[in-house]
Amino acid sequence: MKIDLNFSKDIIKEEELDSYEGDIFSIHNCLHSKDEYERMPLGWIDLPERYDGKEIENIKKTAYRLRSNSQAFISIGIGGSYLGSRAAVEMMQSDSPEIYFSGNNFSGTYIQQIVNKVKDKDFSICVISKSGTTLETAIAFRVFRDMLEKRYGKAEAKDRIIAITDKNKGALREIANKEGYETFEIPSNIGGRYSVLTPAALLTMAVAGINIEEVMKGARDAYSSYNDPKLQSNNCYRYSVLRNILYKKGKHIETLINYEPSMEYFGKWWQQLFGESEGKEGKGIFPAVLQFSTDLHSMGQYLQEGSKNVFETIIKVKNPPEDMNIPCFDDDIERLNYLKDMTFNDISNIAYKGAMKAHEEGGTPVISLEIPAIEEQCFGHMVYFMEKACAVSGYLLGVNPFDQPGVELYKKNMHKLLDR
Ligand SMILES: O=P(O)(O)OC[C@H]1O[C@](O)(CO)[C@@H](O)[C@@H]1O
Numbered sequence: 001m002k003i004d005l006n007f008s009k010d011i012i013k014e015e016e017l018d019s020y021e022g023d024i025f026s027i028h029n030c031l032h033s034k035d036e037y038e039r040m041p042l043g044w045i046d047l048p049e050r051y052d053g054k055e056i057e058n059i060k061k062t063a064y065r066l067r068s069n070s071q072a073f074i075s076i077g078i079g080g081s082y083l084g085s086r087a088a089v090e091m092m093q094s095d096s097p098e099i100y101f102s103g104n105n106f107s108g109t110y111i112q113q114i115v116n117k118v119k120d121k122d123f124s125i126c127v128i129s130k131s132g133t134t135l136e137t138a139i140a141f142r143v144f145r146d147m148l149e150k151r152y153g154k155a156e157a158k159d160r161i162i163a164i165t166d167k168n169k170g171a172l173r174e175i176a177n178k179e180g181y182e183t184f185e186i187p188s189n190i191g192g193r194y195s196v197l198t199p200a201a202l203l204t205m206a207v208a209g210i211n212i213e214e215v216m217k218g219a220r221d222a223y224s225s226y227n228d229p230k231l232q233s234n235n236c237y238r239y240s241v242l243r244n245i246l247y248k249k250g251k252h253i254e255t256l257i258n259y260e261p262s263m264e265y266f267g268k269w270w271q272q273l274f275g276e277s278e279g280k281e282g283k284g285i286f287p288a289v290l291q292f293s294t295d296l297h298s299m300g301q302y303l304q305e306g307s308k309n310v311f312e313t314i315i316k317v318k319n320p321p322e323d324m325n326i327p328c329f330d331d332d333i334e335r336l337n338y339l340k341d342m343t344f345n346d347i348s349n350i351a352y353k354g355a356m357k358a359h360e361e362g363g364t365p366v367i368s369l370e371i372p373a374i375e376e377q378c379f380g381h382m383v384y385f386m387e388k389a390c391a392v393s394g395y396l397l398g399v400n401p402f403d404q405p406g407v408e409l410y411k412k413n414m415h416k417l418l419d420r
Contacts, residue, residue, distance in 0.1 A: 002225060003385055004370040005235040007242055011249075011365040020241045020396075021231050027395045028229040028237070041402045043189030044387055047197050048219035048380075055184070056212060059199055062162060062182060063206030067097060070160070071121040074114065074144055075204040076103035077128035078136045079276075080192025081164075083269035084383070085128075085204035088196075088215070090265045091374050093208040103127070103140035111140060115147065123148075124160035126207075128200050130186045132170020135414070141172075164199050191402050193273045196383045211376045218380025225381075226388050236385050239313075240392040242367050247285050247397070251311040251365065255288045255303070257295075258315055259348050260374060264291055266315075270386055277390050277401035284397065293351045300355065304362040311365040315382075316352060319373045320345055 030036050031045060066073060075085055082104045089099050098121075100114045125148065127141040148157035163176035164184045176183045184199030186192075195201065197219050202212045226236035243254065254274075256267045267289035278284035290299055292314075303310060326339040326347070339347070356366050371378045394401025 003235055003381065005238055005367065006370075007367045008360050008365040011360075012242060012245055016245050017231065017238065017241055020244070023396065024231045024234075024237050024241065024392070025229050027392055030395070031391060032227075037189075040400075041189045041191045041194070042391075043187045044191075044194040044197065045391075046223070047190070048216060048223040048384060051197070051216060055199070056202070056216065059184065059202050059206050059212065063203060066124045066160075066162075066207050067209070069122060070097045070124040070207075072098040072100060072118045072123040073204070073207045074100045074102050074118065074123060074125040075128065075207075076101075076125060076137055076140050076144065077164075077200070078104040078134055079272055080195050081128035081130060081134075081137065081186075081200055083193075083265060083272055084196030085201035087263075087266040087269040088201060088205045088210055088379055089208045091262045091379060092205075092210045092376060095209045097123075097207065099204065099208050102144070103134075103137035106136060106139075111143060115143065118147075124162075126162040126164060126203055127172065128164040128186075128204075129170070129172050130166055130192050130195070130200070132165045132172030132174075135411075138171070162203060164203060193269075193276055194387050194402075196269070196387075197380065214376035215380035215383075218377030218382075219384040220380075221377065222381040222384035222388075226385065236389050237392055239367065239369070239385075240389045240396060243285060243389075243393055244396045246311045246365055251285075251309055253286045253288060253310040254313055255290045255299075255310060256313050256315065257290045257292050259292050259352060260317055260320060261291060261294075262374065263315065263317075264289070266379075266382070267291075273386060273390050274393070276404045276407065277394050278397055278399060280399050280403075280406060283399055285393075292355065293348070296351070296355055303359050303364050308363050311367070312356075312359060314352070314356065314366060314368045316368055316370045317372075317374055318370055320348075321374055 031042065036042060075082070082101060086101050093099065100117065102111060102114050125144045127137060129137045145157070145161060148160050152160065158180060161181045162184065163172055163181045164186060165172040165176065166188060167185045184203060186195055186198050186200050190198055197216065205215065206212050226234055228234045231237050231241065256270050258264065258267055271287045271289050274285065274287040303312065323343045323345045325343050326336065328337050328340045356368065360366055371382060391401050
């Protein structure tokens, strides 16, 4: 598969893109060099090529067991230990068990609601934290671990708890070793927001019935498609360059727009990926997520006539999984029978074209990415496309796209206030 990329040609000229050829060539060689691989957490870059097939088999086995003994499954984690799996589940889950996500906020209401939902069901959990110390995750884990132990006794509860964390470090690794939980590893050279193609997200996906081998196949396909140092033929690098050109033209906000509601969490995953990677040293594009046509009726006003510091990146799905005809009635009071030969997706396409034209005319540049379908291979491909585009964007901007020093400050303040 491939991601097709188009952009507003009257706002960005091909020559502007071409002028980045040399920079891209150097960044490509740097990212793929042995030195950089040893210096930076770049384990994700060749992961689709070298991943451990045995581990995928083990994930599938564990997922099979959990799917057969659980009506509900709770995936506990935040940020990179949450958003990728939720994105996949919302896009592709088709059957049971019910999947809940916890440990991603401090809301007492939210956690109580999940407790209420699973209290009369057989359930199991996985707790995901690379550092093993994230407070949101750790306290939610306490709640559900306690519930499981009270319900099933310690021995059976143990078989319903999976811990996904660093190989050696952190409190979660310590607990898992002490209690004898089954564990999977988040490789130390892959940061949280780049960890979708590791057990961090793959286990939850597999429990949701998603074919993780196909996800990896899509990522492998993307790995070879975007392993080309030539800017002209590499859509992933072209996307990074377009963003950089627009940033330099004063477009400091990028909105990722989906027309499929099931892709909302893919947008949120993308938002963390780019926000945490680029937003530092007083630099970076602010990533925002919009859902069309819903938000055309609210934020569409801003995009059309508001400050001219925004650009749009639209993800268009060529063949959405479902469609429906527009119903036709004899009396036709609302005068809608003229749509009789159309489907919902036909109208969505027309809304897409109409909004894109209007926004471009209003001075908001549009990059459009087209994917063939919402399915496993496309998901894996898109994840890899965005991860690599994000790393290249960070290098173009001159920031380290793999750290997040700003997030640590919030944690420090919170712990001080909690009197730890
Ligand atoms: O997997 P962990 O260590 O719990 O971290 C979760 C998330 O928290 C952050 O560190 C931010 O606090 C993200 O970078 C990360 O994805």
